[in-house]
Amino acid sequence: xxxxxxxxxxxxxxxxxxxxxxxxxxxxxxxxxxxxxxxxxxxxxxxxxxxxxxxxxxxxxxxxxxxxxxxxxxxxxxxxxxxxxxxxxxxxxxxxxxxxxxxxxxxxxxxxxxxxxxxxxxxxxxxxxxxxxxxxxxxxxxxxxxxxxxxxxxxxxxxxxxxxxxxxxxxxxxxxxxxxxxxxxxxxxxxxxxxxxxxxxxxxxxxxxxxxxxxxxxxxxxxxxxxxxxxxxxxxxxxxxxxxxxxxxxxxxxxxxxxxxxxxxxxxxxxxxxxxxxxxxxxxxxxxxxxxxxxxxxxxxxxxx
Ligand SMILES: [Zn+2]
Numbered sequence: 001x002x003x004x005x006x007x008x009x010x011x012x013x014x015x016x017x018x019x020x021x022x023x024x025x026x027x028x029x030x031x032x033x034x035x036x037x038x039x040x041x042x043x044x045x046x047x048x049x050x051x052x053x054x055x056x057x058x059x060x061x062x063x064x065x066x067x068x069x070x071x072x073x074x075x076x077x078x079x080x081x082x083x084x085x086x087x088x089x090x091x092x093x094x095x096x097x098x099x100x101x102x103x104x105x106x107x108x109x110x111x112x113x114x115x116x117x118x119x120x121x122x123x124x125x126x127x128x129x130x131x132x133x134x135x136x137x138x139x140x141x142x143x144x145x146x147x148x149x150x151x152x153x154x155x156x157x158x159x160x161x162x163x164x165x166x167x168x169x170x171x172x173x174x175x176x177x178x179x180x181x182x183x184x185x186x187x188x189x190x191x192x193x194x195x196x197x198x199x200x201x202x203x204x205x206x207x208x209x210x211x212x213x214x215x216x217x218x219x220x221x222x223x224x225x226x227x228x229x230x231x232x233x234x235x236x237x238x239x240x241x242x243x244x245x246x247x248x249x250x251x252x253x254x255x256x257x258x259x260x261x262x263x264x265x266x267x268x269x270x271x272x273x274x275x276x277x278x279x280x281x282x283x284x285x286x287x288x289x290x291x292x293x294x295x296x297x298x299x300x301x302x303x304x305x
Contacts, residue, residue: 001185003205004036004088005280008050008081008110011071011271015232020273021219028233030071030271032106033279035212036085037203042182043096046081046117047201047212048270049110052145053080063105064139070236073106082113092116097182101214102198103129104240105142107270112147120179122188123154125197128242136240140195155179157190157199170202170209171263173253191216191254193247194240200254202265207282209265215240216250220272223254 009032013019019028035047055062056075063073077083082092095114100121101107111119129141130149155177156162170176170189177188189200194215201212218237219229229237241247257263266282268275 001040001205002038003203003210003283004038005276005283006034006036006050006081006084007031007273007276008034008048008079008084009073009106010079010273011073011106013071013232013236015230018230018232020233021221021230022274027072029273030218031273031276032073033212033268033270033272033276034081034107034110035201035203036081036088037205039183044085044090044094045097045099045182045186046095046110046114047099047203048101048107048214049081049098049113051075051080051106052109052111052113053077053082054112055105055109055145056080062109062142062144064142067105067139071106080113081110099179099182099186099188099201100125101201101212101270102195103146104140104195104215105145107214108142108145111145115147115151117151118181119152120182120188121152121154122157122177122190122197122199124158124192125195125199126152126154128196136242140240153180155188157188157192157197159190170211171265172257172260173200176202191250193243193245193250194237195242198250205283207266210279211265211267213254213267213269215270216247216254217269218271220269220275222251223258223267223269227255 011030012027015028016023016025032050034050037045056077093116095117098117098119132138132141168176173189179186185204187202191200192198217223218233222229268279
């Protein structure tokens with residue numbers, strides 16, 4: 001198995017360090033951290049898909065206008081999953097599985113670019129996204145991004161429900177679920193709150209377990225530091241939380257796990273650029289690739305936005 005870390009965004013909201021905690025000046029930098037995993041027997045597996053090719057070509061009306069104005073994604077076709085994996089020497093049909101932390105527009109845009117892949121997501125996420133309740137529901141979930149939904153394989157993750165792996169824990173995190181069609185190195189770790197069916201995706205790679213925590217938190221300080229996100233980012237996070245109490249509970253469980261001395265697992269979220277760089281460097285040590293941006297694009301150009 002080989003794990004590539006891909007930033008299939010990025011986002012460039014205004015707010016500098018009030019948004020990302022680190023960047024001087026006006027424009028902050030957030031990633032859309034996705035994984036491209038080369039497996040031995042299951043082809044390529046994507047964990048989340050960032051923005052897709054069609055999003056970059058016709059952002060309106062595919063993407064929600066208000067979120068677009070706030071997050072200011074860099075919609076560059078060369079940064080999409082499909083173009084990135086072509087540059088790595090793969091074909092789109094090599095992607096056999098896509099595992100989704102949730103279906104928000106900044107995670108699900110690439111689904112339609114891989115029509116042959118099976119899409120794994122939690123049952124409560126599929127239900128909520130299909131219903132699209134409320135103003136936020138209609139903004140965040142964009143059916144135009146999904147392609148054929150008959151390829152969705154849902155995993156029931158609600159507490160008390162039964163399913164493969166339902167009684168299991170992962171380093172103390174409860175209620176983890178196996179994913180039918182994928183080996184046991186892939187698990188859903190339900191972390192609801194940001195959306196009703198939001199889940200982390202745990203992957204056992206060459207260097208041990210890692211947990212893609214999706215949007216359980218937005219800034220590393222929330223999970224690994226003092227608990228506080230930069231103020232502007234915290235406001236956006238609160239606005240987009242479907243259930244604030246549930247999100248706090250999910251994050252509290254994550255922090256509890258990270259505080260345990262035996263938690264031999266690397267945890268990162270989608271939108272923290274520092275975590276992205278750290279994880280790419282960590283995976284590089286075992287031959288996994290760093291893939292921060294198109295090779296042809298100098299780093300300075302990225303930060304200049
Ligand atoms: Zn997100």
